[in-house]
Amino acid sequence: MKKQHVVNLPYIKTFSEKNIPTKARPIQMSQQKMEFCKNEIAELLHKGIIRKKNAELERGAPRLVINYKPLNLVLEWIRYPIPNKRDLINILEKEVVFSKFDMKSGFWKIQIDESDRYKTAFVTPFGH
Numbered sequence: 508m509k510k511q512h513v514v515n516l517p518y519i520k521t522f523s524e525k526n527i528p529t530k531a532r533p534i535q536m537s538q539q540k541m542e543f544c545k546n547e548i549a550e551l552l553h554k555g556i557i558r559k560k561n562a563e564l565e566r567g568a569p570r571l572v573i574n575y576k577p578l579n580l581v582l583e584w585i586r587y588p589i590p591n592k593r594d595l596i597n598i599l600e601k602e603v604v605f606s607k608f609d610m611k612s613g614f615w616k617i618q619i620d621e622s623d624r625y626k627t628a629f630v631t632p633f634g635h
Contacts, residue, residue, distance in 0.1 A: 533632040534574075544631060573629045 536544065551557045621628060 533630050578626055
């Protein structure tokens, strides 16, 4: 994977590192969802998007979901205003070329800076 879109997590680093959650209980899931989870994680590992360390969509297709609520509680986020959809449409209405990207896979294209990656570790019923 190219390292062209590396970002720092958008928060103010004024919290104590000891407040970062380090323990979590795996979410219980059916055998079918566990197999999906194993395959999804194997693919992300193969692509180099995640690395090893010592929910349902409206369409009904499973997806990998990680609960970062405990981490979010200890971070002081820098808030950015969300652009108004009508303003964006008005700006773009006379344009000729539009681009699109895959929101499901696009999320994985933005890499977190190496110094912040440990904060996003997750646990599964079959390991970390």
